[in-house]
Amino acid sequence: MxxxxxxxxxxxxxxxxxxxxxxxxxxxxxxxxHEVVGLVGENGAGKSTLLKTLIGQVRPDEGKIRLQGEPxxxxxxxxxxxxxxxxxxxxxxxxxNITVAENILLGAEREGVRTGVYRWGAMKALxxxxxxxxxxxxxxxxxxxxxxxxQRQMVEVAKVLTIEERTTVEPVxxxxxxxxxxxxxxxxxxxxxxxxxxxxxxxxxxxxxxxxVLEVSDRIYVLRNGQVVAEVDxxxxxxxxxxxxxxxxxxxxxxxxxxxxxxxxxxPLRLRVEDLMTAGCRSVTFDIRAGEVLGVAGVxxxxxxxxxxxLFGATRFSRGRVTLDDRRLRLRSPRAAVRAGxxxxxxxxxxxxxxxxxxxxxxxxxxxxxxxxxxxxxxxxRERGLVDRWIERLGIKTPSTTTAIGTLSGGNQxxxxxxxxxxxxxxxxxxxxxPTRGLDVGAKSDVYALIRxxxxxxxxxxxxxxxxxxxxxxxxxxxxxKDGEVVKxxxxxxxxxxxPVVILEEMV
Amino acid sequence: xxxxxxGPTAVARVRERRPRGADVVHAYAxxxxxxxxxxxxxxxxxxxxxxxxxxxxxxxxxxxxxxxVGITFVLMLGAIDLxxxxxxxxxxxxxxLLVANTRTGFDLGVAGVxxxxxxGAGxxxxxxxxxxxxxxxxxMTTLGVYAIGLGVATLLFAGVxxxxxxxxxxxWASDRFLGxxxxxxxxxxxxxxxxxxxxxxxxxxxxxxxxxAEDITRLSGVPVARYKAxxxxxxxxxxxxxxxxxxxQLGSGVVEAGTGLNFAAIAAAVIGGTMLAGGRGxxxxxxxxxxxxxxxLNGLILAGVSPYAQRAVHGVIVVxxxxxxxxxxxxxxxxxK
Numbered sequence: 004m005x006x007x008x009x010x011x012x013x014x015x016x017x018x019x020x021x022x023x024x025x026x027x028x029x030x031x032x033x034x035x036x037h038e039v040v041g042l043v044g045e046n047g048a049g050k051s052t053l054l055k056t057l058i059g060q061v062r063p064d065e066g067k068i069r070l071q072g073e074p075x076x077x078x079x080x081x082x083x084x085x086x087x088x089x090x091x092x093x094x095x096x097x098x099x100n101i102t103v104a105e106n107i108l109l110g111a112e113r114e115g116v117r118t119g120v121y122r123w124g125a126m127k128a129l130x131x132x133x134x135x136x137x138x139x140x141x142x143x144x145x146x147x148x149x150x151x152x153x154q155r156q157m158v159e160v161a162k163v164l165t166i167e168e169r170t171t172v173e174p175v176x177x178x179x180x181x182x183x184x185x186x187x188x189x190x191x192x193x194x195x196x197x198x199x200x201x202x203x204x205x206x207x208x209x210x211x212x213x214x215x216v217l218e219v220s221d222r223i224y225v226l227r228n229g230q231v232v233a234e235v236d237x238x239x240x241x242x243x244x245x246x247x248x249x250x251x252x253x254x255x256x257x258x259x260x261x262x263x264x265x266x267x268x269x270x271p272l273r274l275r276v277e278d279l280m281t282a283g284c285r286s287v288t289f290d291i292r293a294g295e296v297l298g299v300a301g302v303x304x305x306x307x308x309x310x311x312x313x314l315f316g317a318t319r320f321s322r323g324r325v326t327l328d329d330r331r332l333r334l335r336s337p338r339a340a341v342r343a344g345x346x347x348x349x350x351x352x353x354x355x356x357x358x359x360x361x362x363x364x365x366x367x368x369x370x371x372x373x374x375x376x377x378x379x380x381x382x383x384x385r386e387r388g389l390v391d392r393w394i395e396r397l398g399i400k401t402p403s404t405t406t407a408i409g410t411l412s413g414g415n416q417x418x419x420x421x422x423x424x425x426x427x428x429x430x431x432x433x434x435x436x437x438p439t440r441g442l443d444v445g446a447k448s449d450v451y452a453l454i455r456x457x458x459x460x461x462x463x464x465x466x467x468x469x470x471x472x473x474x475x476x477x478x479x480x481x482x483x484x485k486d487g488e489v490v491k492x493x494x495x496x497x498x499x500x501x502x503p504v505v506i507l508e509e510m511v
Numbered sequence: 512x513x514x515x516x517x518g519p520t521a522v523a524r525v526r527e528r529r530p531r532g533a534d535v536v537h538a539y540a541x542x543x544x545x546x547x548x549x550x551x552x553x554x555x556x557x558x559x560x561x562x563x564x565x566x567x568x569x570x571x572x573x574x575x576x577x578x579x580v581g582i583t584f585v586l587m588l589g590a591i592d593l594x595x596x597x598x599x600x601x602x603x604x605x606x607x608l609l610v611a612n613t614r615t616g617f618d619l620g621v622a623g624v625x626x627x628x629x630x631g632a633g634x635x636x637x638x639x640x641x642x643x644x645x646x647x648x649x650x651m652t653t654l655g656v657y658a659i660g661l662g663v664a665t666l667l668f669a670g671v672x673x674x675x676x677x678x679x680x681x682x683w684a685s686d687r688f689l690g691x692x693x694x695x696x697x698x699x700x701x702x703x704x705x706x707x708x709x710x711x712x713x714x715x716x717x718x719x720x721x722x723x724a725e726d727i728t729r730l731s732g733v734p735v736a737r738y739k740a741x742x743x744x745x746x747x748x749x750x751x752x753x754x755x756x757x758x759x760q761l762g763s764g765v766v767e768a769g770t771g772l773n774f775a776a777i778a779a780a781v782i783g784g785t786m787l788a789g790g791r792g793x794x795x796x797x798x799x800x801x802x803x804x805x806x807x808l809n810g811l812i813l814a815g816v817s818p819y820a821q822r823a824v825h826g827v828i829v830v831x832x833x834x835x836x837x838x839x840x841x842x843x844x845x846x847x848k
Contacts, residue, residue, distance in 0.1 A: 079732070080730045080731070080732060081731070081732025084732065092730075096727045096730055096731075097724075097727065098720045098723040098724045098727050098728060098790075099723050099724065099790075100719060100720070100722070100723035100790045100791065101716065101719055101720050101723060105716060105720065109720065109728065109731040109732075109733060110728075110731040110732035110733040111731075111732060116713055119712050119713045119714070120711055120712055120713075121710070121711045121712065121713070121716060123711075
């Protein structure tokens with residue numbers, strides 16, 4: 004642990020209440036000069052509210068934020084920047100269609116713009132100064148959307164560092180889940196940047212990935228229910244220890260509810276896909292039994308996403324046969340798929356999975372509106388009854404059925420999306436495209452349990468997954484796709500799960 | 512995390528694949544289409560390739576070009592402007608009454624033209640402020656401003672057409688240099704100014720950034736509402752100039768001076784690659800669209816399409832051209848509003 008010095012940033016008793024939920028509940032912590040502080044917590048622990056408070060997007064109800072010992076009231080992102088707090092946002096915050104230089108200097112161009120007129124030479128030189136700070140060779144004149152994701156993240160870091168010129172104090176840089184969309188190699192580069200960054204700033208590193216937080220941080224605060232529940236030294240803490248602190252309960256081996264995997268060798272074939280061809284896959288053949296979870300593994304470009312979309316009628320296939328319970332399916336549209344008893348949980352929950360401003364009830368009932376109609380009219384009472392039942396069964400935490408789903412945590416949103424399909428009496432096949440993406444540990448476990456329940460009830464499940472461990476643990480069998488074809492099928496029965504390497508070898 | 516190379520990177524790659532020079536491809540495609548049309552029409556009709564016809568095409572494109580420069584700024588924001596015809600009506604009457612004319616005693620000349628352009632900017636600013644301050648979608652506020660503009664024009668018209676007697680302003684439509692009317696040179700100058708605004712000024716660059724990602728631009732500390740309003744005002748000024756040019760061509764202040772221009776300007780911009788979603792295209796791309804539309808319309812007339820059917824055929828062609836121009840960037844499951 005670093006030697007205690009006067010903190011650059013101190014948060015004292017920060018409290019923020021929203022209707023029905025206390026996001027921050029007297030949170031206190033401090034960041035010392037040139038320190039990398041890790042913040043970990045499950046979804047709903049208060050991480051995002053805390054960060055929004057620190058960059059002035061949210062005003063706290065109670066509590067103080069002190070910078071260099073002085074209490075400050077932050078009035079917005081730009082103001083927070085002028086006080087020395089900058090943030091690299093989780094969803095990248097660069098405008099895609101303008102140049103790197105413009106992005107770095109956006110809103111604070113200084114001598115790059117004189118009386119409203121751009122001086123491109125000066126703009127690029129100023130941007131180059133920022134890029135030099137992190138030793139980046141990115142061309143400041145390049146259009147931002149021509150860069151790779153990792154390059155854009157470097158631009159973000161360079162952009163945040165402009166606050167050095169706007170303040171006299173050393174800045175505090177907040178990194179919100181910076182590794183969540185990076186590859187291993189890119190993460191290593193980012194960590195090097197963080198080491199560089201700490202020469203000139205203090206860093207707050209927020210992440211789901213416990214190993215990474217342990218690797219990069221000097222100190223770690225564990226957040227739970229809007230409070231700091233522990234401060235740990237990463238040098239004598241294991242990921243398992245941290246995980247225990249995080250969820251506040253023992254993490255047993257039953258994370259994937261493997262015991263609940265029921266064999267289905269005797270069950271009838273539910274889905275047969277024969278020689279399917281669509282854009283991105285050449286010839287795909289596989290089947291799924293009733294009650295079976297089938298994982299589809301493959302790298303980007305293997306065609307597995309395309310198969311999912313074709314099976315849900317979202318893209319057409321040019322050749323092949325799809326039979327569900329011995330009936331041939333014509334999948335002209337998602338509607339046809341839903342009618343045939345197929346459900347789909349998309350990977351992009353916020354854009355494809357939910358309608359954020361609509362109520363929990365409407366989001367849950369939208370696929371099977373027929374269930375709650377009498378004639379052409381919606382029956383509000385039936386909808387409420389049905390939705391209430393499922394909210395209870397799925398353990399969804401929401402103030403009410405009329406709450407806008409966009410205000411719930413990711414885990415609860417995903418449960419509503421799953422519930423949407425479970426409402427259907429006759430769901431035969433559920434396609435899960437990365438169902439646990441962006442969910443915290445506890446919510447993942449709940450989703451796993453739901454998948455087990457669905458399978459036990461006889462529904463066939465087609466699963467694409469973020470990690471092979473997850474896919475292997477959940478599936479009865481895994482098919483491996485490569486270059487648009489199925490290249491191998493691996494049995495993954497309960498109690499005899501294969502090593503991920505077996506599958507990985509086939510994928511690449 | 513042995514397979515961490517799977518899911519998360521999918522997001523990254525998809526994002527990377529997205530535009531990457533799509534604008535450039537689009538601009539080239541529109542340009543290629545323009546050349547193809549010119550070649551085909553020239554081969555089919557000797558009349559088309561005559562110098563007279565070429566100059567008359569340029570002259571007839573002048574007003575549309577200026578108006579399209581203006582609307583490009585609004586479209587770059589991701590907003591829309593339906594006030595064009597109303598603003599042009601008001602500005603047309605205003606300029607006709609402010610320069611030497613048959614109805615009022617004013618004889619302001621250049622100042623009158625300047626005031627008409629300022630009036631256009633004022634209407635634009637009104638649209639912009641209504642949209643940003645009241646947070647009402649621009650299609651609604653600009654429809655309102657359209658009606659206001661027509662109303663103002665009708666009041667100014669007061670039943671008696673003001674005929675322009677200012678020789679300088681009348682000269683815009685009649686004086687020629689190298690075969691082209693002054694209006695064409697003014698339009699070329701306006702396009703250049705529009706391009707400079709887009710490339711070298713805050714309002715131009717911010718309009719582009721706002722159209723690309725409004726929330727991010729706001730988070731970066733840019734006063735988004737202010738620059739949106741200014742972009743609308745810039746657009747309005749160009750409509751004002753377009754109105755002055757149309758008035759010069761018509762010889763008097765006319766309420767209907769802008770009829771059909773709103774649709775044509777939006778269509779031209781979209782054909783050129785200035786997408787309605789914002790943040791794409793620009794002044795020069797829009798000009799390609801203006802030329803495409805002008806050549807098409809000219810070809811239509813030369814092909815002998817009945818004057819009665821011309822409007823309908825024009826509409827069909829515009830829709831077809833927009834479909835062709837936007838085909839590569841449409842998404843099957845995308846949401847169209």
